[in-house]
Amino acid sequence: MPITGQLRHLEADYDVAIVGAGPAGMAAALGARARGAERILLVDRDAEPGGILLQCIHSGFGLHAFDEEITGPEYAQRYLEQVLEHDIDVLTDAYVMDVGPGGRMKLMSPTVGVTGLDARSVVLAMGARExxxxxxxxxxxxxxxxxxxGLAQRMVNLDGYLPGRRAAILGSGDIGLIMARRLRLEGVEVVGVFELLPHPSGLMRNVVQCLDDLDIPLHLSTTVVGIHGRDRLERVTVAPVDDGREPILERSWDVDVDTLLLSIGLIPDAELARELGALFDPVTGGPVVSGTMETTIPGVFAAGNVVHVNDLADWVSREARVAGEWAAALATGARRPDEDVRLVPGDNVAYVVPHTISRDGTHTVSFRVKRPIHGPTMLRIGEVHRRKVRAVVPAEMVTLQLAPRMLEGWSGAVLRIDAVPAEAVVR
Amino acid sequence: MAPSRCHDVIVIGGGVVGITLARELSRYHLDVVVLESDAEVGFGVSKANSGIIHSGIHADPATLKGALEWPGNEGWLRLRDDLGFGFAQVGELLVALSAEELGTIEHLHARGERKGIPGLQRWDAARVRAHQPNLSRDVIAALWAPTAGVVNPYEAVLLIADNAAANGVEIATEQPVTAIEPAHRGEPDGPLVVHTPTRTLATRYLVNAAGLRADEVARMAGVGTFTITGRKGEEYLLDKRLAGLVTSVIFPCPTPTSKGTLVTPTFDGTIMVGPTAEATDDKDDTATTPEGAQAVFAAAKRLVPAISERDVIAEFAGVRAVADSDDFVLGATGRRGFVNAAGIQSPGLTAAPAIADHIIEVLRDEGLELRERSDWRPRAEHPVRFSVLSTREQAELAASEPGFAQLVCRCELVTEAEIVDAIERGARTLDGVKFRTRAGMGRCQGGFCTWRCLELLARCRGIPMTEVTKRGGTSWLVRDRDDVDAAPSGGS
Incomplete structure (x- = not known):
């Protein structure tokens, strides 16, 4: 069900306006509709909704959202069909230039020109950049x-071009692993993936399916220290790194390649929140959010990779639905819950989202560990909840459900989240 | 076999010197051609420098560098008034960090006043701090020179080139000169013939503004009286977030080979630190190095302690063309009609307008007739810069031309109509589009807009995607699917 006609008429005001129509934005729109918002606008800068999902033609999406394994475009399509069924205004080829306090939004698109509108609530769902x-x-x-x-993925998967003949990949993030496989399947020679850290940055299933199954070497604790070629790339110099991640140049070697793909991490694309003056989390690089996914700017919500880089689109959509629901609730007169509990990272935890919660709601708490623990691990939320898991790695986001009953009888103000070896926990 | 048409002046080299000279020549009834070896003008050191129009205090007035620095500064103001490129007179502070350096400041202050540079002031530490609160507490005094400015060097070169072309100058790119010879045997003082791989042109006057290759070009003409060596300068651009860290150009006290590492507020509001000054045997060596970065940041932190390597968003290097005399090589040669504008090291960008004036006088002395045109147009048709317009202007533009409402680069807010205009003005490569429009220069460094720019280049130029390059030559960007071996070729 493609979008048949480009939206040509914008309302002057909306209950909820959502910036970005990827897995976060579309889920937020559905959440807003479910919670009773009437006028909902979904804006995307690309020609079609779907965001980065559209270039992710591999499978591995939807295991949690739809209980089956589908591709990125299929995942996008399922959300888009619901978005259209729910009669949500979708404006594509459009760019939100500015969001002012109070929900005044300035945007541009070839169909509506440069124009403004008012939104009672705004959901930022711009995702991340590489x-x-x-x-x-x-x-x-x-x-x-x-x-x-990601750029290589776009040119190969959406436009049918190849980035080169012989490629190296720096960084073992998921996109890099997926692209190693894609290029190999397309007939490009992939000489290897080089990872600075002593462990892969991407999901283990991707290491197995994208590298191991195709005999593509993964060089851990190794990085690129030189790029050579006047016009086109001719070779790169790679070197192992020591425990302090400093390259050992005496042990460097050259690799002849005409292509170097960088899969060295994502950064929340949260400039609109920054310009609004929202408080940021220096670890995630995204805005600080409450349990309702509201930023520190009232009425401005954020969800998905714009808040923290998720490992799965399914989690993005789940989180964004919460943002959409609360954006609608606030727009239609509901009261903000009292949020007097702070969540803070503790032992071996890099960050926690959300940053604050209320005592009476059910919350999904997401976090990443700093170091892998290859064995039984105890996850603790302060004194109120603990759960044992088989292992944890930084590449995989961890989520826990926090229900009101867990907080019954607890009167503290701060919950520390820890992830420690299970045997170290004294019962 | 001389071509039948004989040009009046051919300028070899489409850098800032050659282009500025060509524009000045376009004032007169002359047939002028610029031959540029790269894919586009300004692709050499003209776009890879600090972008500073120096106050005029730096170079020894006994040299050509020193004699043309201050007149060049004044020339830039006139160019700015005509062409309206980004140029802000932000002033410079040359700071002293030790008692010994106070002597250097005094010397430069006195010499600058003798050169007639206005507004020079000696500031004490308190005054410096009030003006630039982020400078190191170790600064004990500074020389304030309000005439220093920052320019977008590529924007300026491109507008000057556009204006020269609008006034009839032919700018031919991808035309490396391979040979120069007299047009007629037995007439060594007659016209000259210039060969490139694809063209043969005759001319009465030939100006050698070939930058790093100027010594080779001079040798082709039989007047190889100097050699050019490269002196590389690495520059590091910091995230926009640091805008305002300094609001004037900050200089340390100079060393014998260099003005030192500067902290510069670029015209676009980013902070740039650099350059280094390293001799290089390889004139094409524009690689940045770990040693260069280390040197730049160590030096920059002495001036502004808050500067950090972590804030780098882009880095580049340019190679200065240094003649063995360590000065500009300007003027007539043993070959009649062959004039050098060579050895243009720092302050070459600053001096460029004055170099153009100087060369024109040389050409006049050599017999070139300079009759002013009545139809010369000093002003350039300016490309629209959507991002700096008011909301009302943006809305009006978008209403009249939907391409102005189609965003391509969101970091720098560049629209499709601007990209198309840049291509129509002569951008042939991805870098050409980038330097003309700023698309791809922002935080994400082209992650999102590269593909759109590629598509627009292919569409507007009517070429396949596989023929679009980053900056000419073999800098191709994509391959067709069937252009690689069909069968995977096994592991490495």
Whole structure:
């Protein structure tokens, strides 16, 4: 069910306006509708809704949201069908230039021009952007052929071009692993994946299915230290790193490649929240959010990768639905819950989302560990809840459900989240 | 076999010097051609420098560098008034961090006043701090020179080139000169013939503004009286978040080979630190290095302690063309009609308008007739910069042309109509689009807009995607699917 006609008329005001129509934005729109918002606008800068899902033609989506394994475009399609069924205004090829306090939004698109509208609630769902060469400062020449894995994914999967003939991949993030496999299947020689850390950055299932099954070597504790080529990339210099992640240049070697894909992490694309003056979490790089996914700017919500980089689209949609529901609730006159409990990262936990919660709601608490624990691990939410899991790795986000009954009889103000070896926990 | 048509002046080199000279020549009834070896003008060191129009205090007035620095600064103001590119006179502070350096400041202050540079002031530490609160507490005094400015060097070069072309100058790219010879045997003082791989052109006057290759070009003409070596400078651009960290150009006291590492507020509001000054045997070596970065940041932190390597969003290097005389090489040669504008190291960008004036006088002395045109147009048709317009102007533009409502680069807010216009003005490559429009220069460094720019280049130029390049030559960007071996070729 593609979008048949481009939206040509915008209302002057909306109950809920959502920026970004990927797995977060579409789920937020459905959440807003379910909670009774009438006028809902979903804006996306691309020609079609779906966001990055559209270029993720591999399977692995939907295991949690739909109980079956589907591809990214299929996942997007299922959400889009619901969005259209629920009569949500979808404006594509459109860019939100500015969100002011009070929900005044400035946007541009070829169909509506440069225009403004008022939204009672705003949901930021812009996702993340890829870190680039500049962010990790690889010295050397600046030839063509060095690009982010996501850009390569777009050119291969959506447009049918190849980035080169012989490729190396820096970083073992999921997009890099997926692209190693994709390029190999397309006939590009993939010489290897190089990862600075002593463990893969992507999901283990991707390491197995994308590298191991195709005999693509994974070089852990190794990084690219030089880029060579005046016009087109000719070779890269790689080197192992020591325990402090410093390259050991005496042990470096050269690899002849015409393509280097960078899969070195994602950064929440949260500039609109920054411009609004929202409080940010330095670890996630995204805005601080409450249990309703509201930022510190009243009426401005955020969910998905714009808040923290998730490992699965399914989690993004789940979180964004909460944001959409509360955005609608506030727009239609509901009262904000009292949020007097703070969630803070404790032992071996890098960050926790949300940052605050109320005592009376059910909350999904998401976090990532700093270091892998390859054995029984105890996850603790302060004194109120603990759960034992088989293992934890930084690549996989951990989620816990926190129900009001767990907080009964607890009167503290701060809940520390820990992830520690189970045997270390004294019962 | 001389071509039948004989041009009046051919300028070899489409960098800032060659282009500025060509524009000045376009004031007169002359047939002028610029031959550029790269895919686009300004792709050499003209776009890879600090972008500073120096106050005029730095170079020794006994040298050509020193003699043309201050007139060049004044020339930029006139160019700015004509062409309206980004140029802000932000001033510079040359700071002293030790008692010994106070002497350097005094010397430069006195010499600057003798050169006639207005507004120079000696500031004490308190005054410096009030003006630039983020400077190191170790600064004990500074020389304030209000005439220093920052310019977008590529924007300026491109607008100057556009204006020259609008006034009839032919700018031919991908035309590396391979040979120069007299047009007629036995007439060494007659016209010259210039060969490139694809063209043969005759001309009465030939100006050698070939930058790093100027010594080779001079040798082709039989007047190889100098050599050019490369002196590389690495520059590091910091995230926009740091805008305002300094609001004037911050100089340390100079060393014998360099003005040192500067902290510059670029015209676009980012902070840039650099350059280094390293001799390089390889004139094409524009690689950044770990040693360079280390040197730049160590030096920059001495001036502004809050600066950090972590904030780098882009880095680049340019290679200065340094003549063995360590000065500009300007003027007539033993070959009649062959004029050098070579050895243009720092302050070459600043001096460029004055170099153009100087060369025009040389050409006049050499017999070139300069009759002013009545139809010369000093002003350039300016490309629209959507991002800086008011909301009302943006809305009006978008209503009249939907391409202005179609966003391509969101970090820098560049629209499709601007990209198309850049291509119509001569952008042939991804870098050309980037430097003309800023698309791809922001935080995400082209992660999102590269593909759109590629598509627009292919569409507007009517070429397949596989022929679009980053910056000409073999810098291709994509391959067709059937252009690789069909069968996977096993592991590595």
């Amino acid at each position: 870190r680039t060469r500049g962010a990790i400062r690889i010295p050397g020449d600046r030839p063509s052929g060095v690009m982010t894995a």
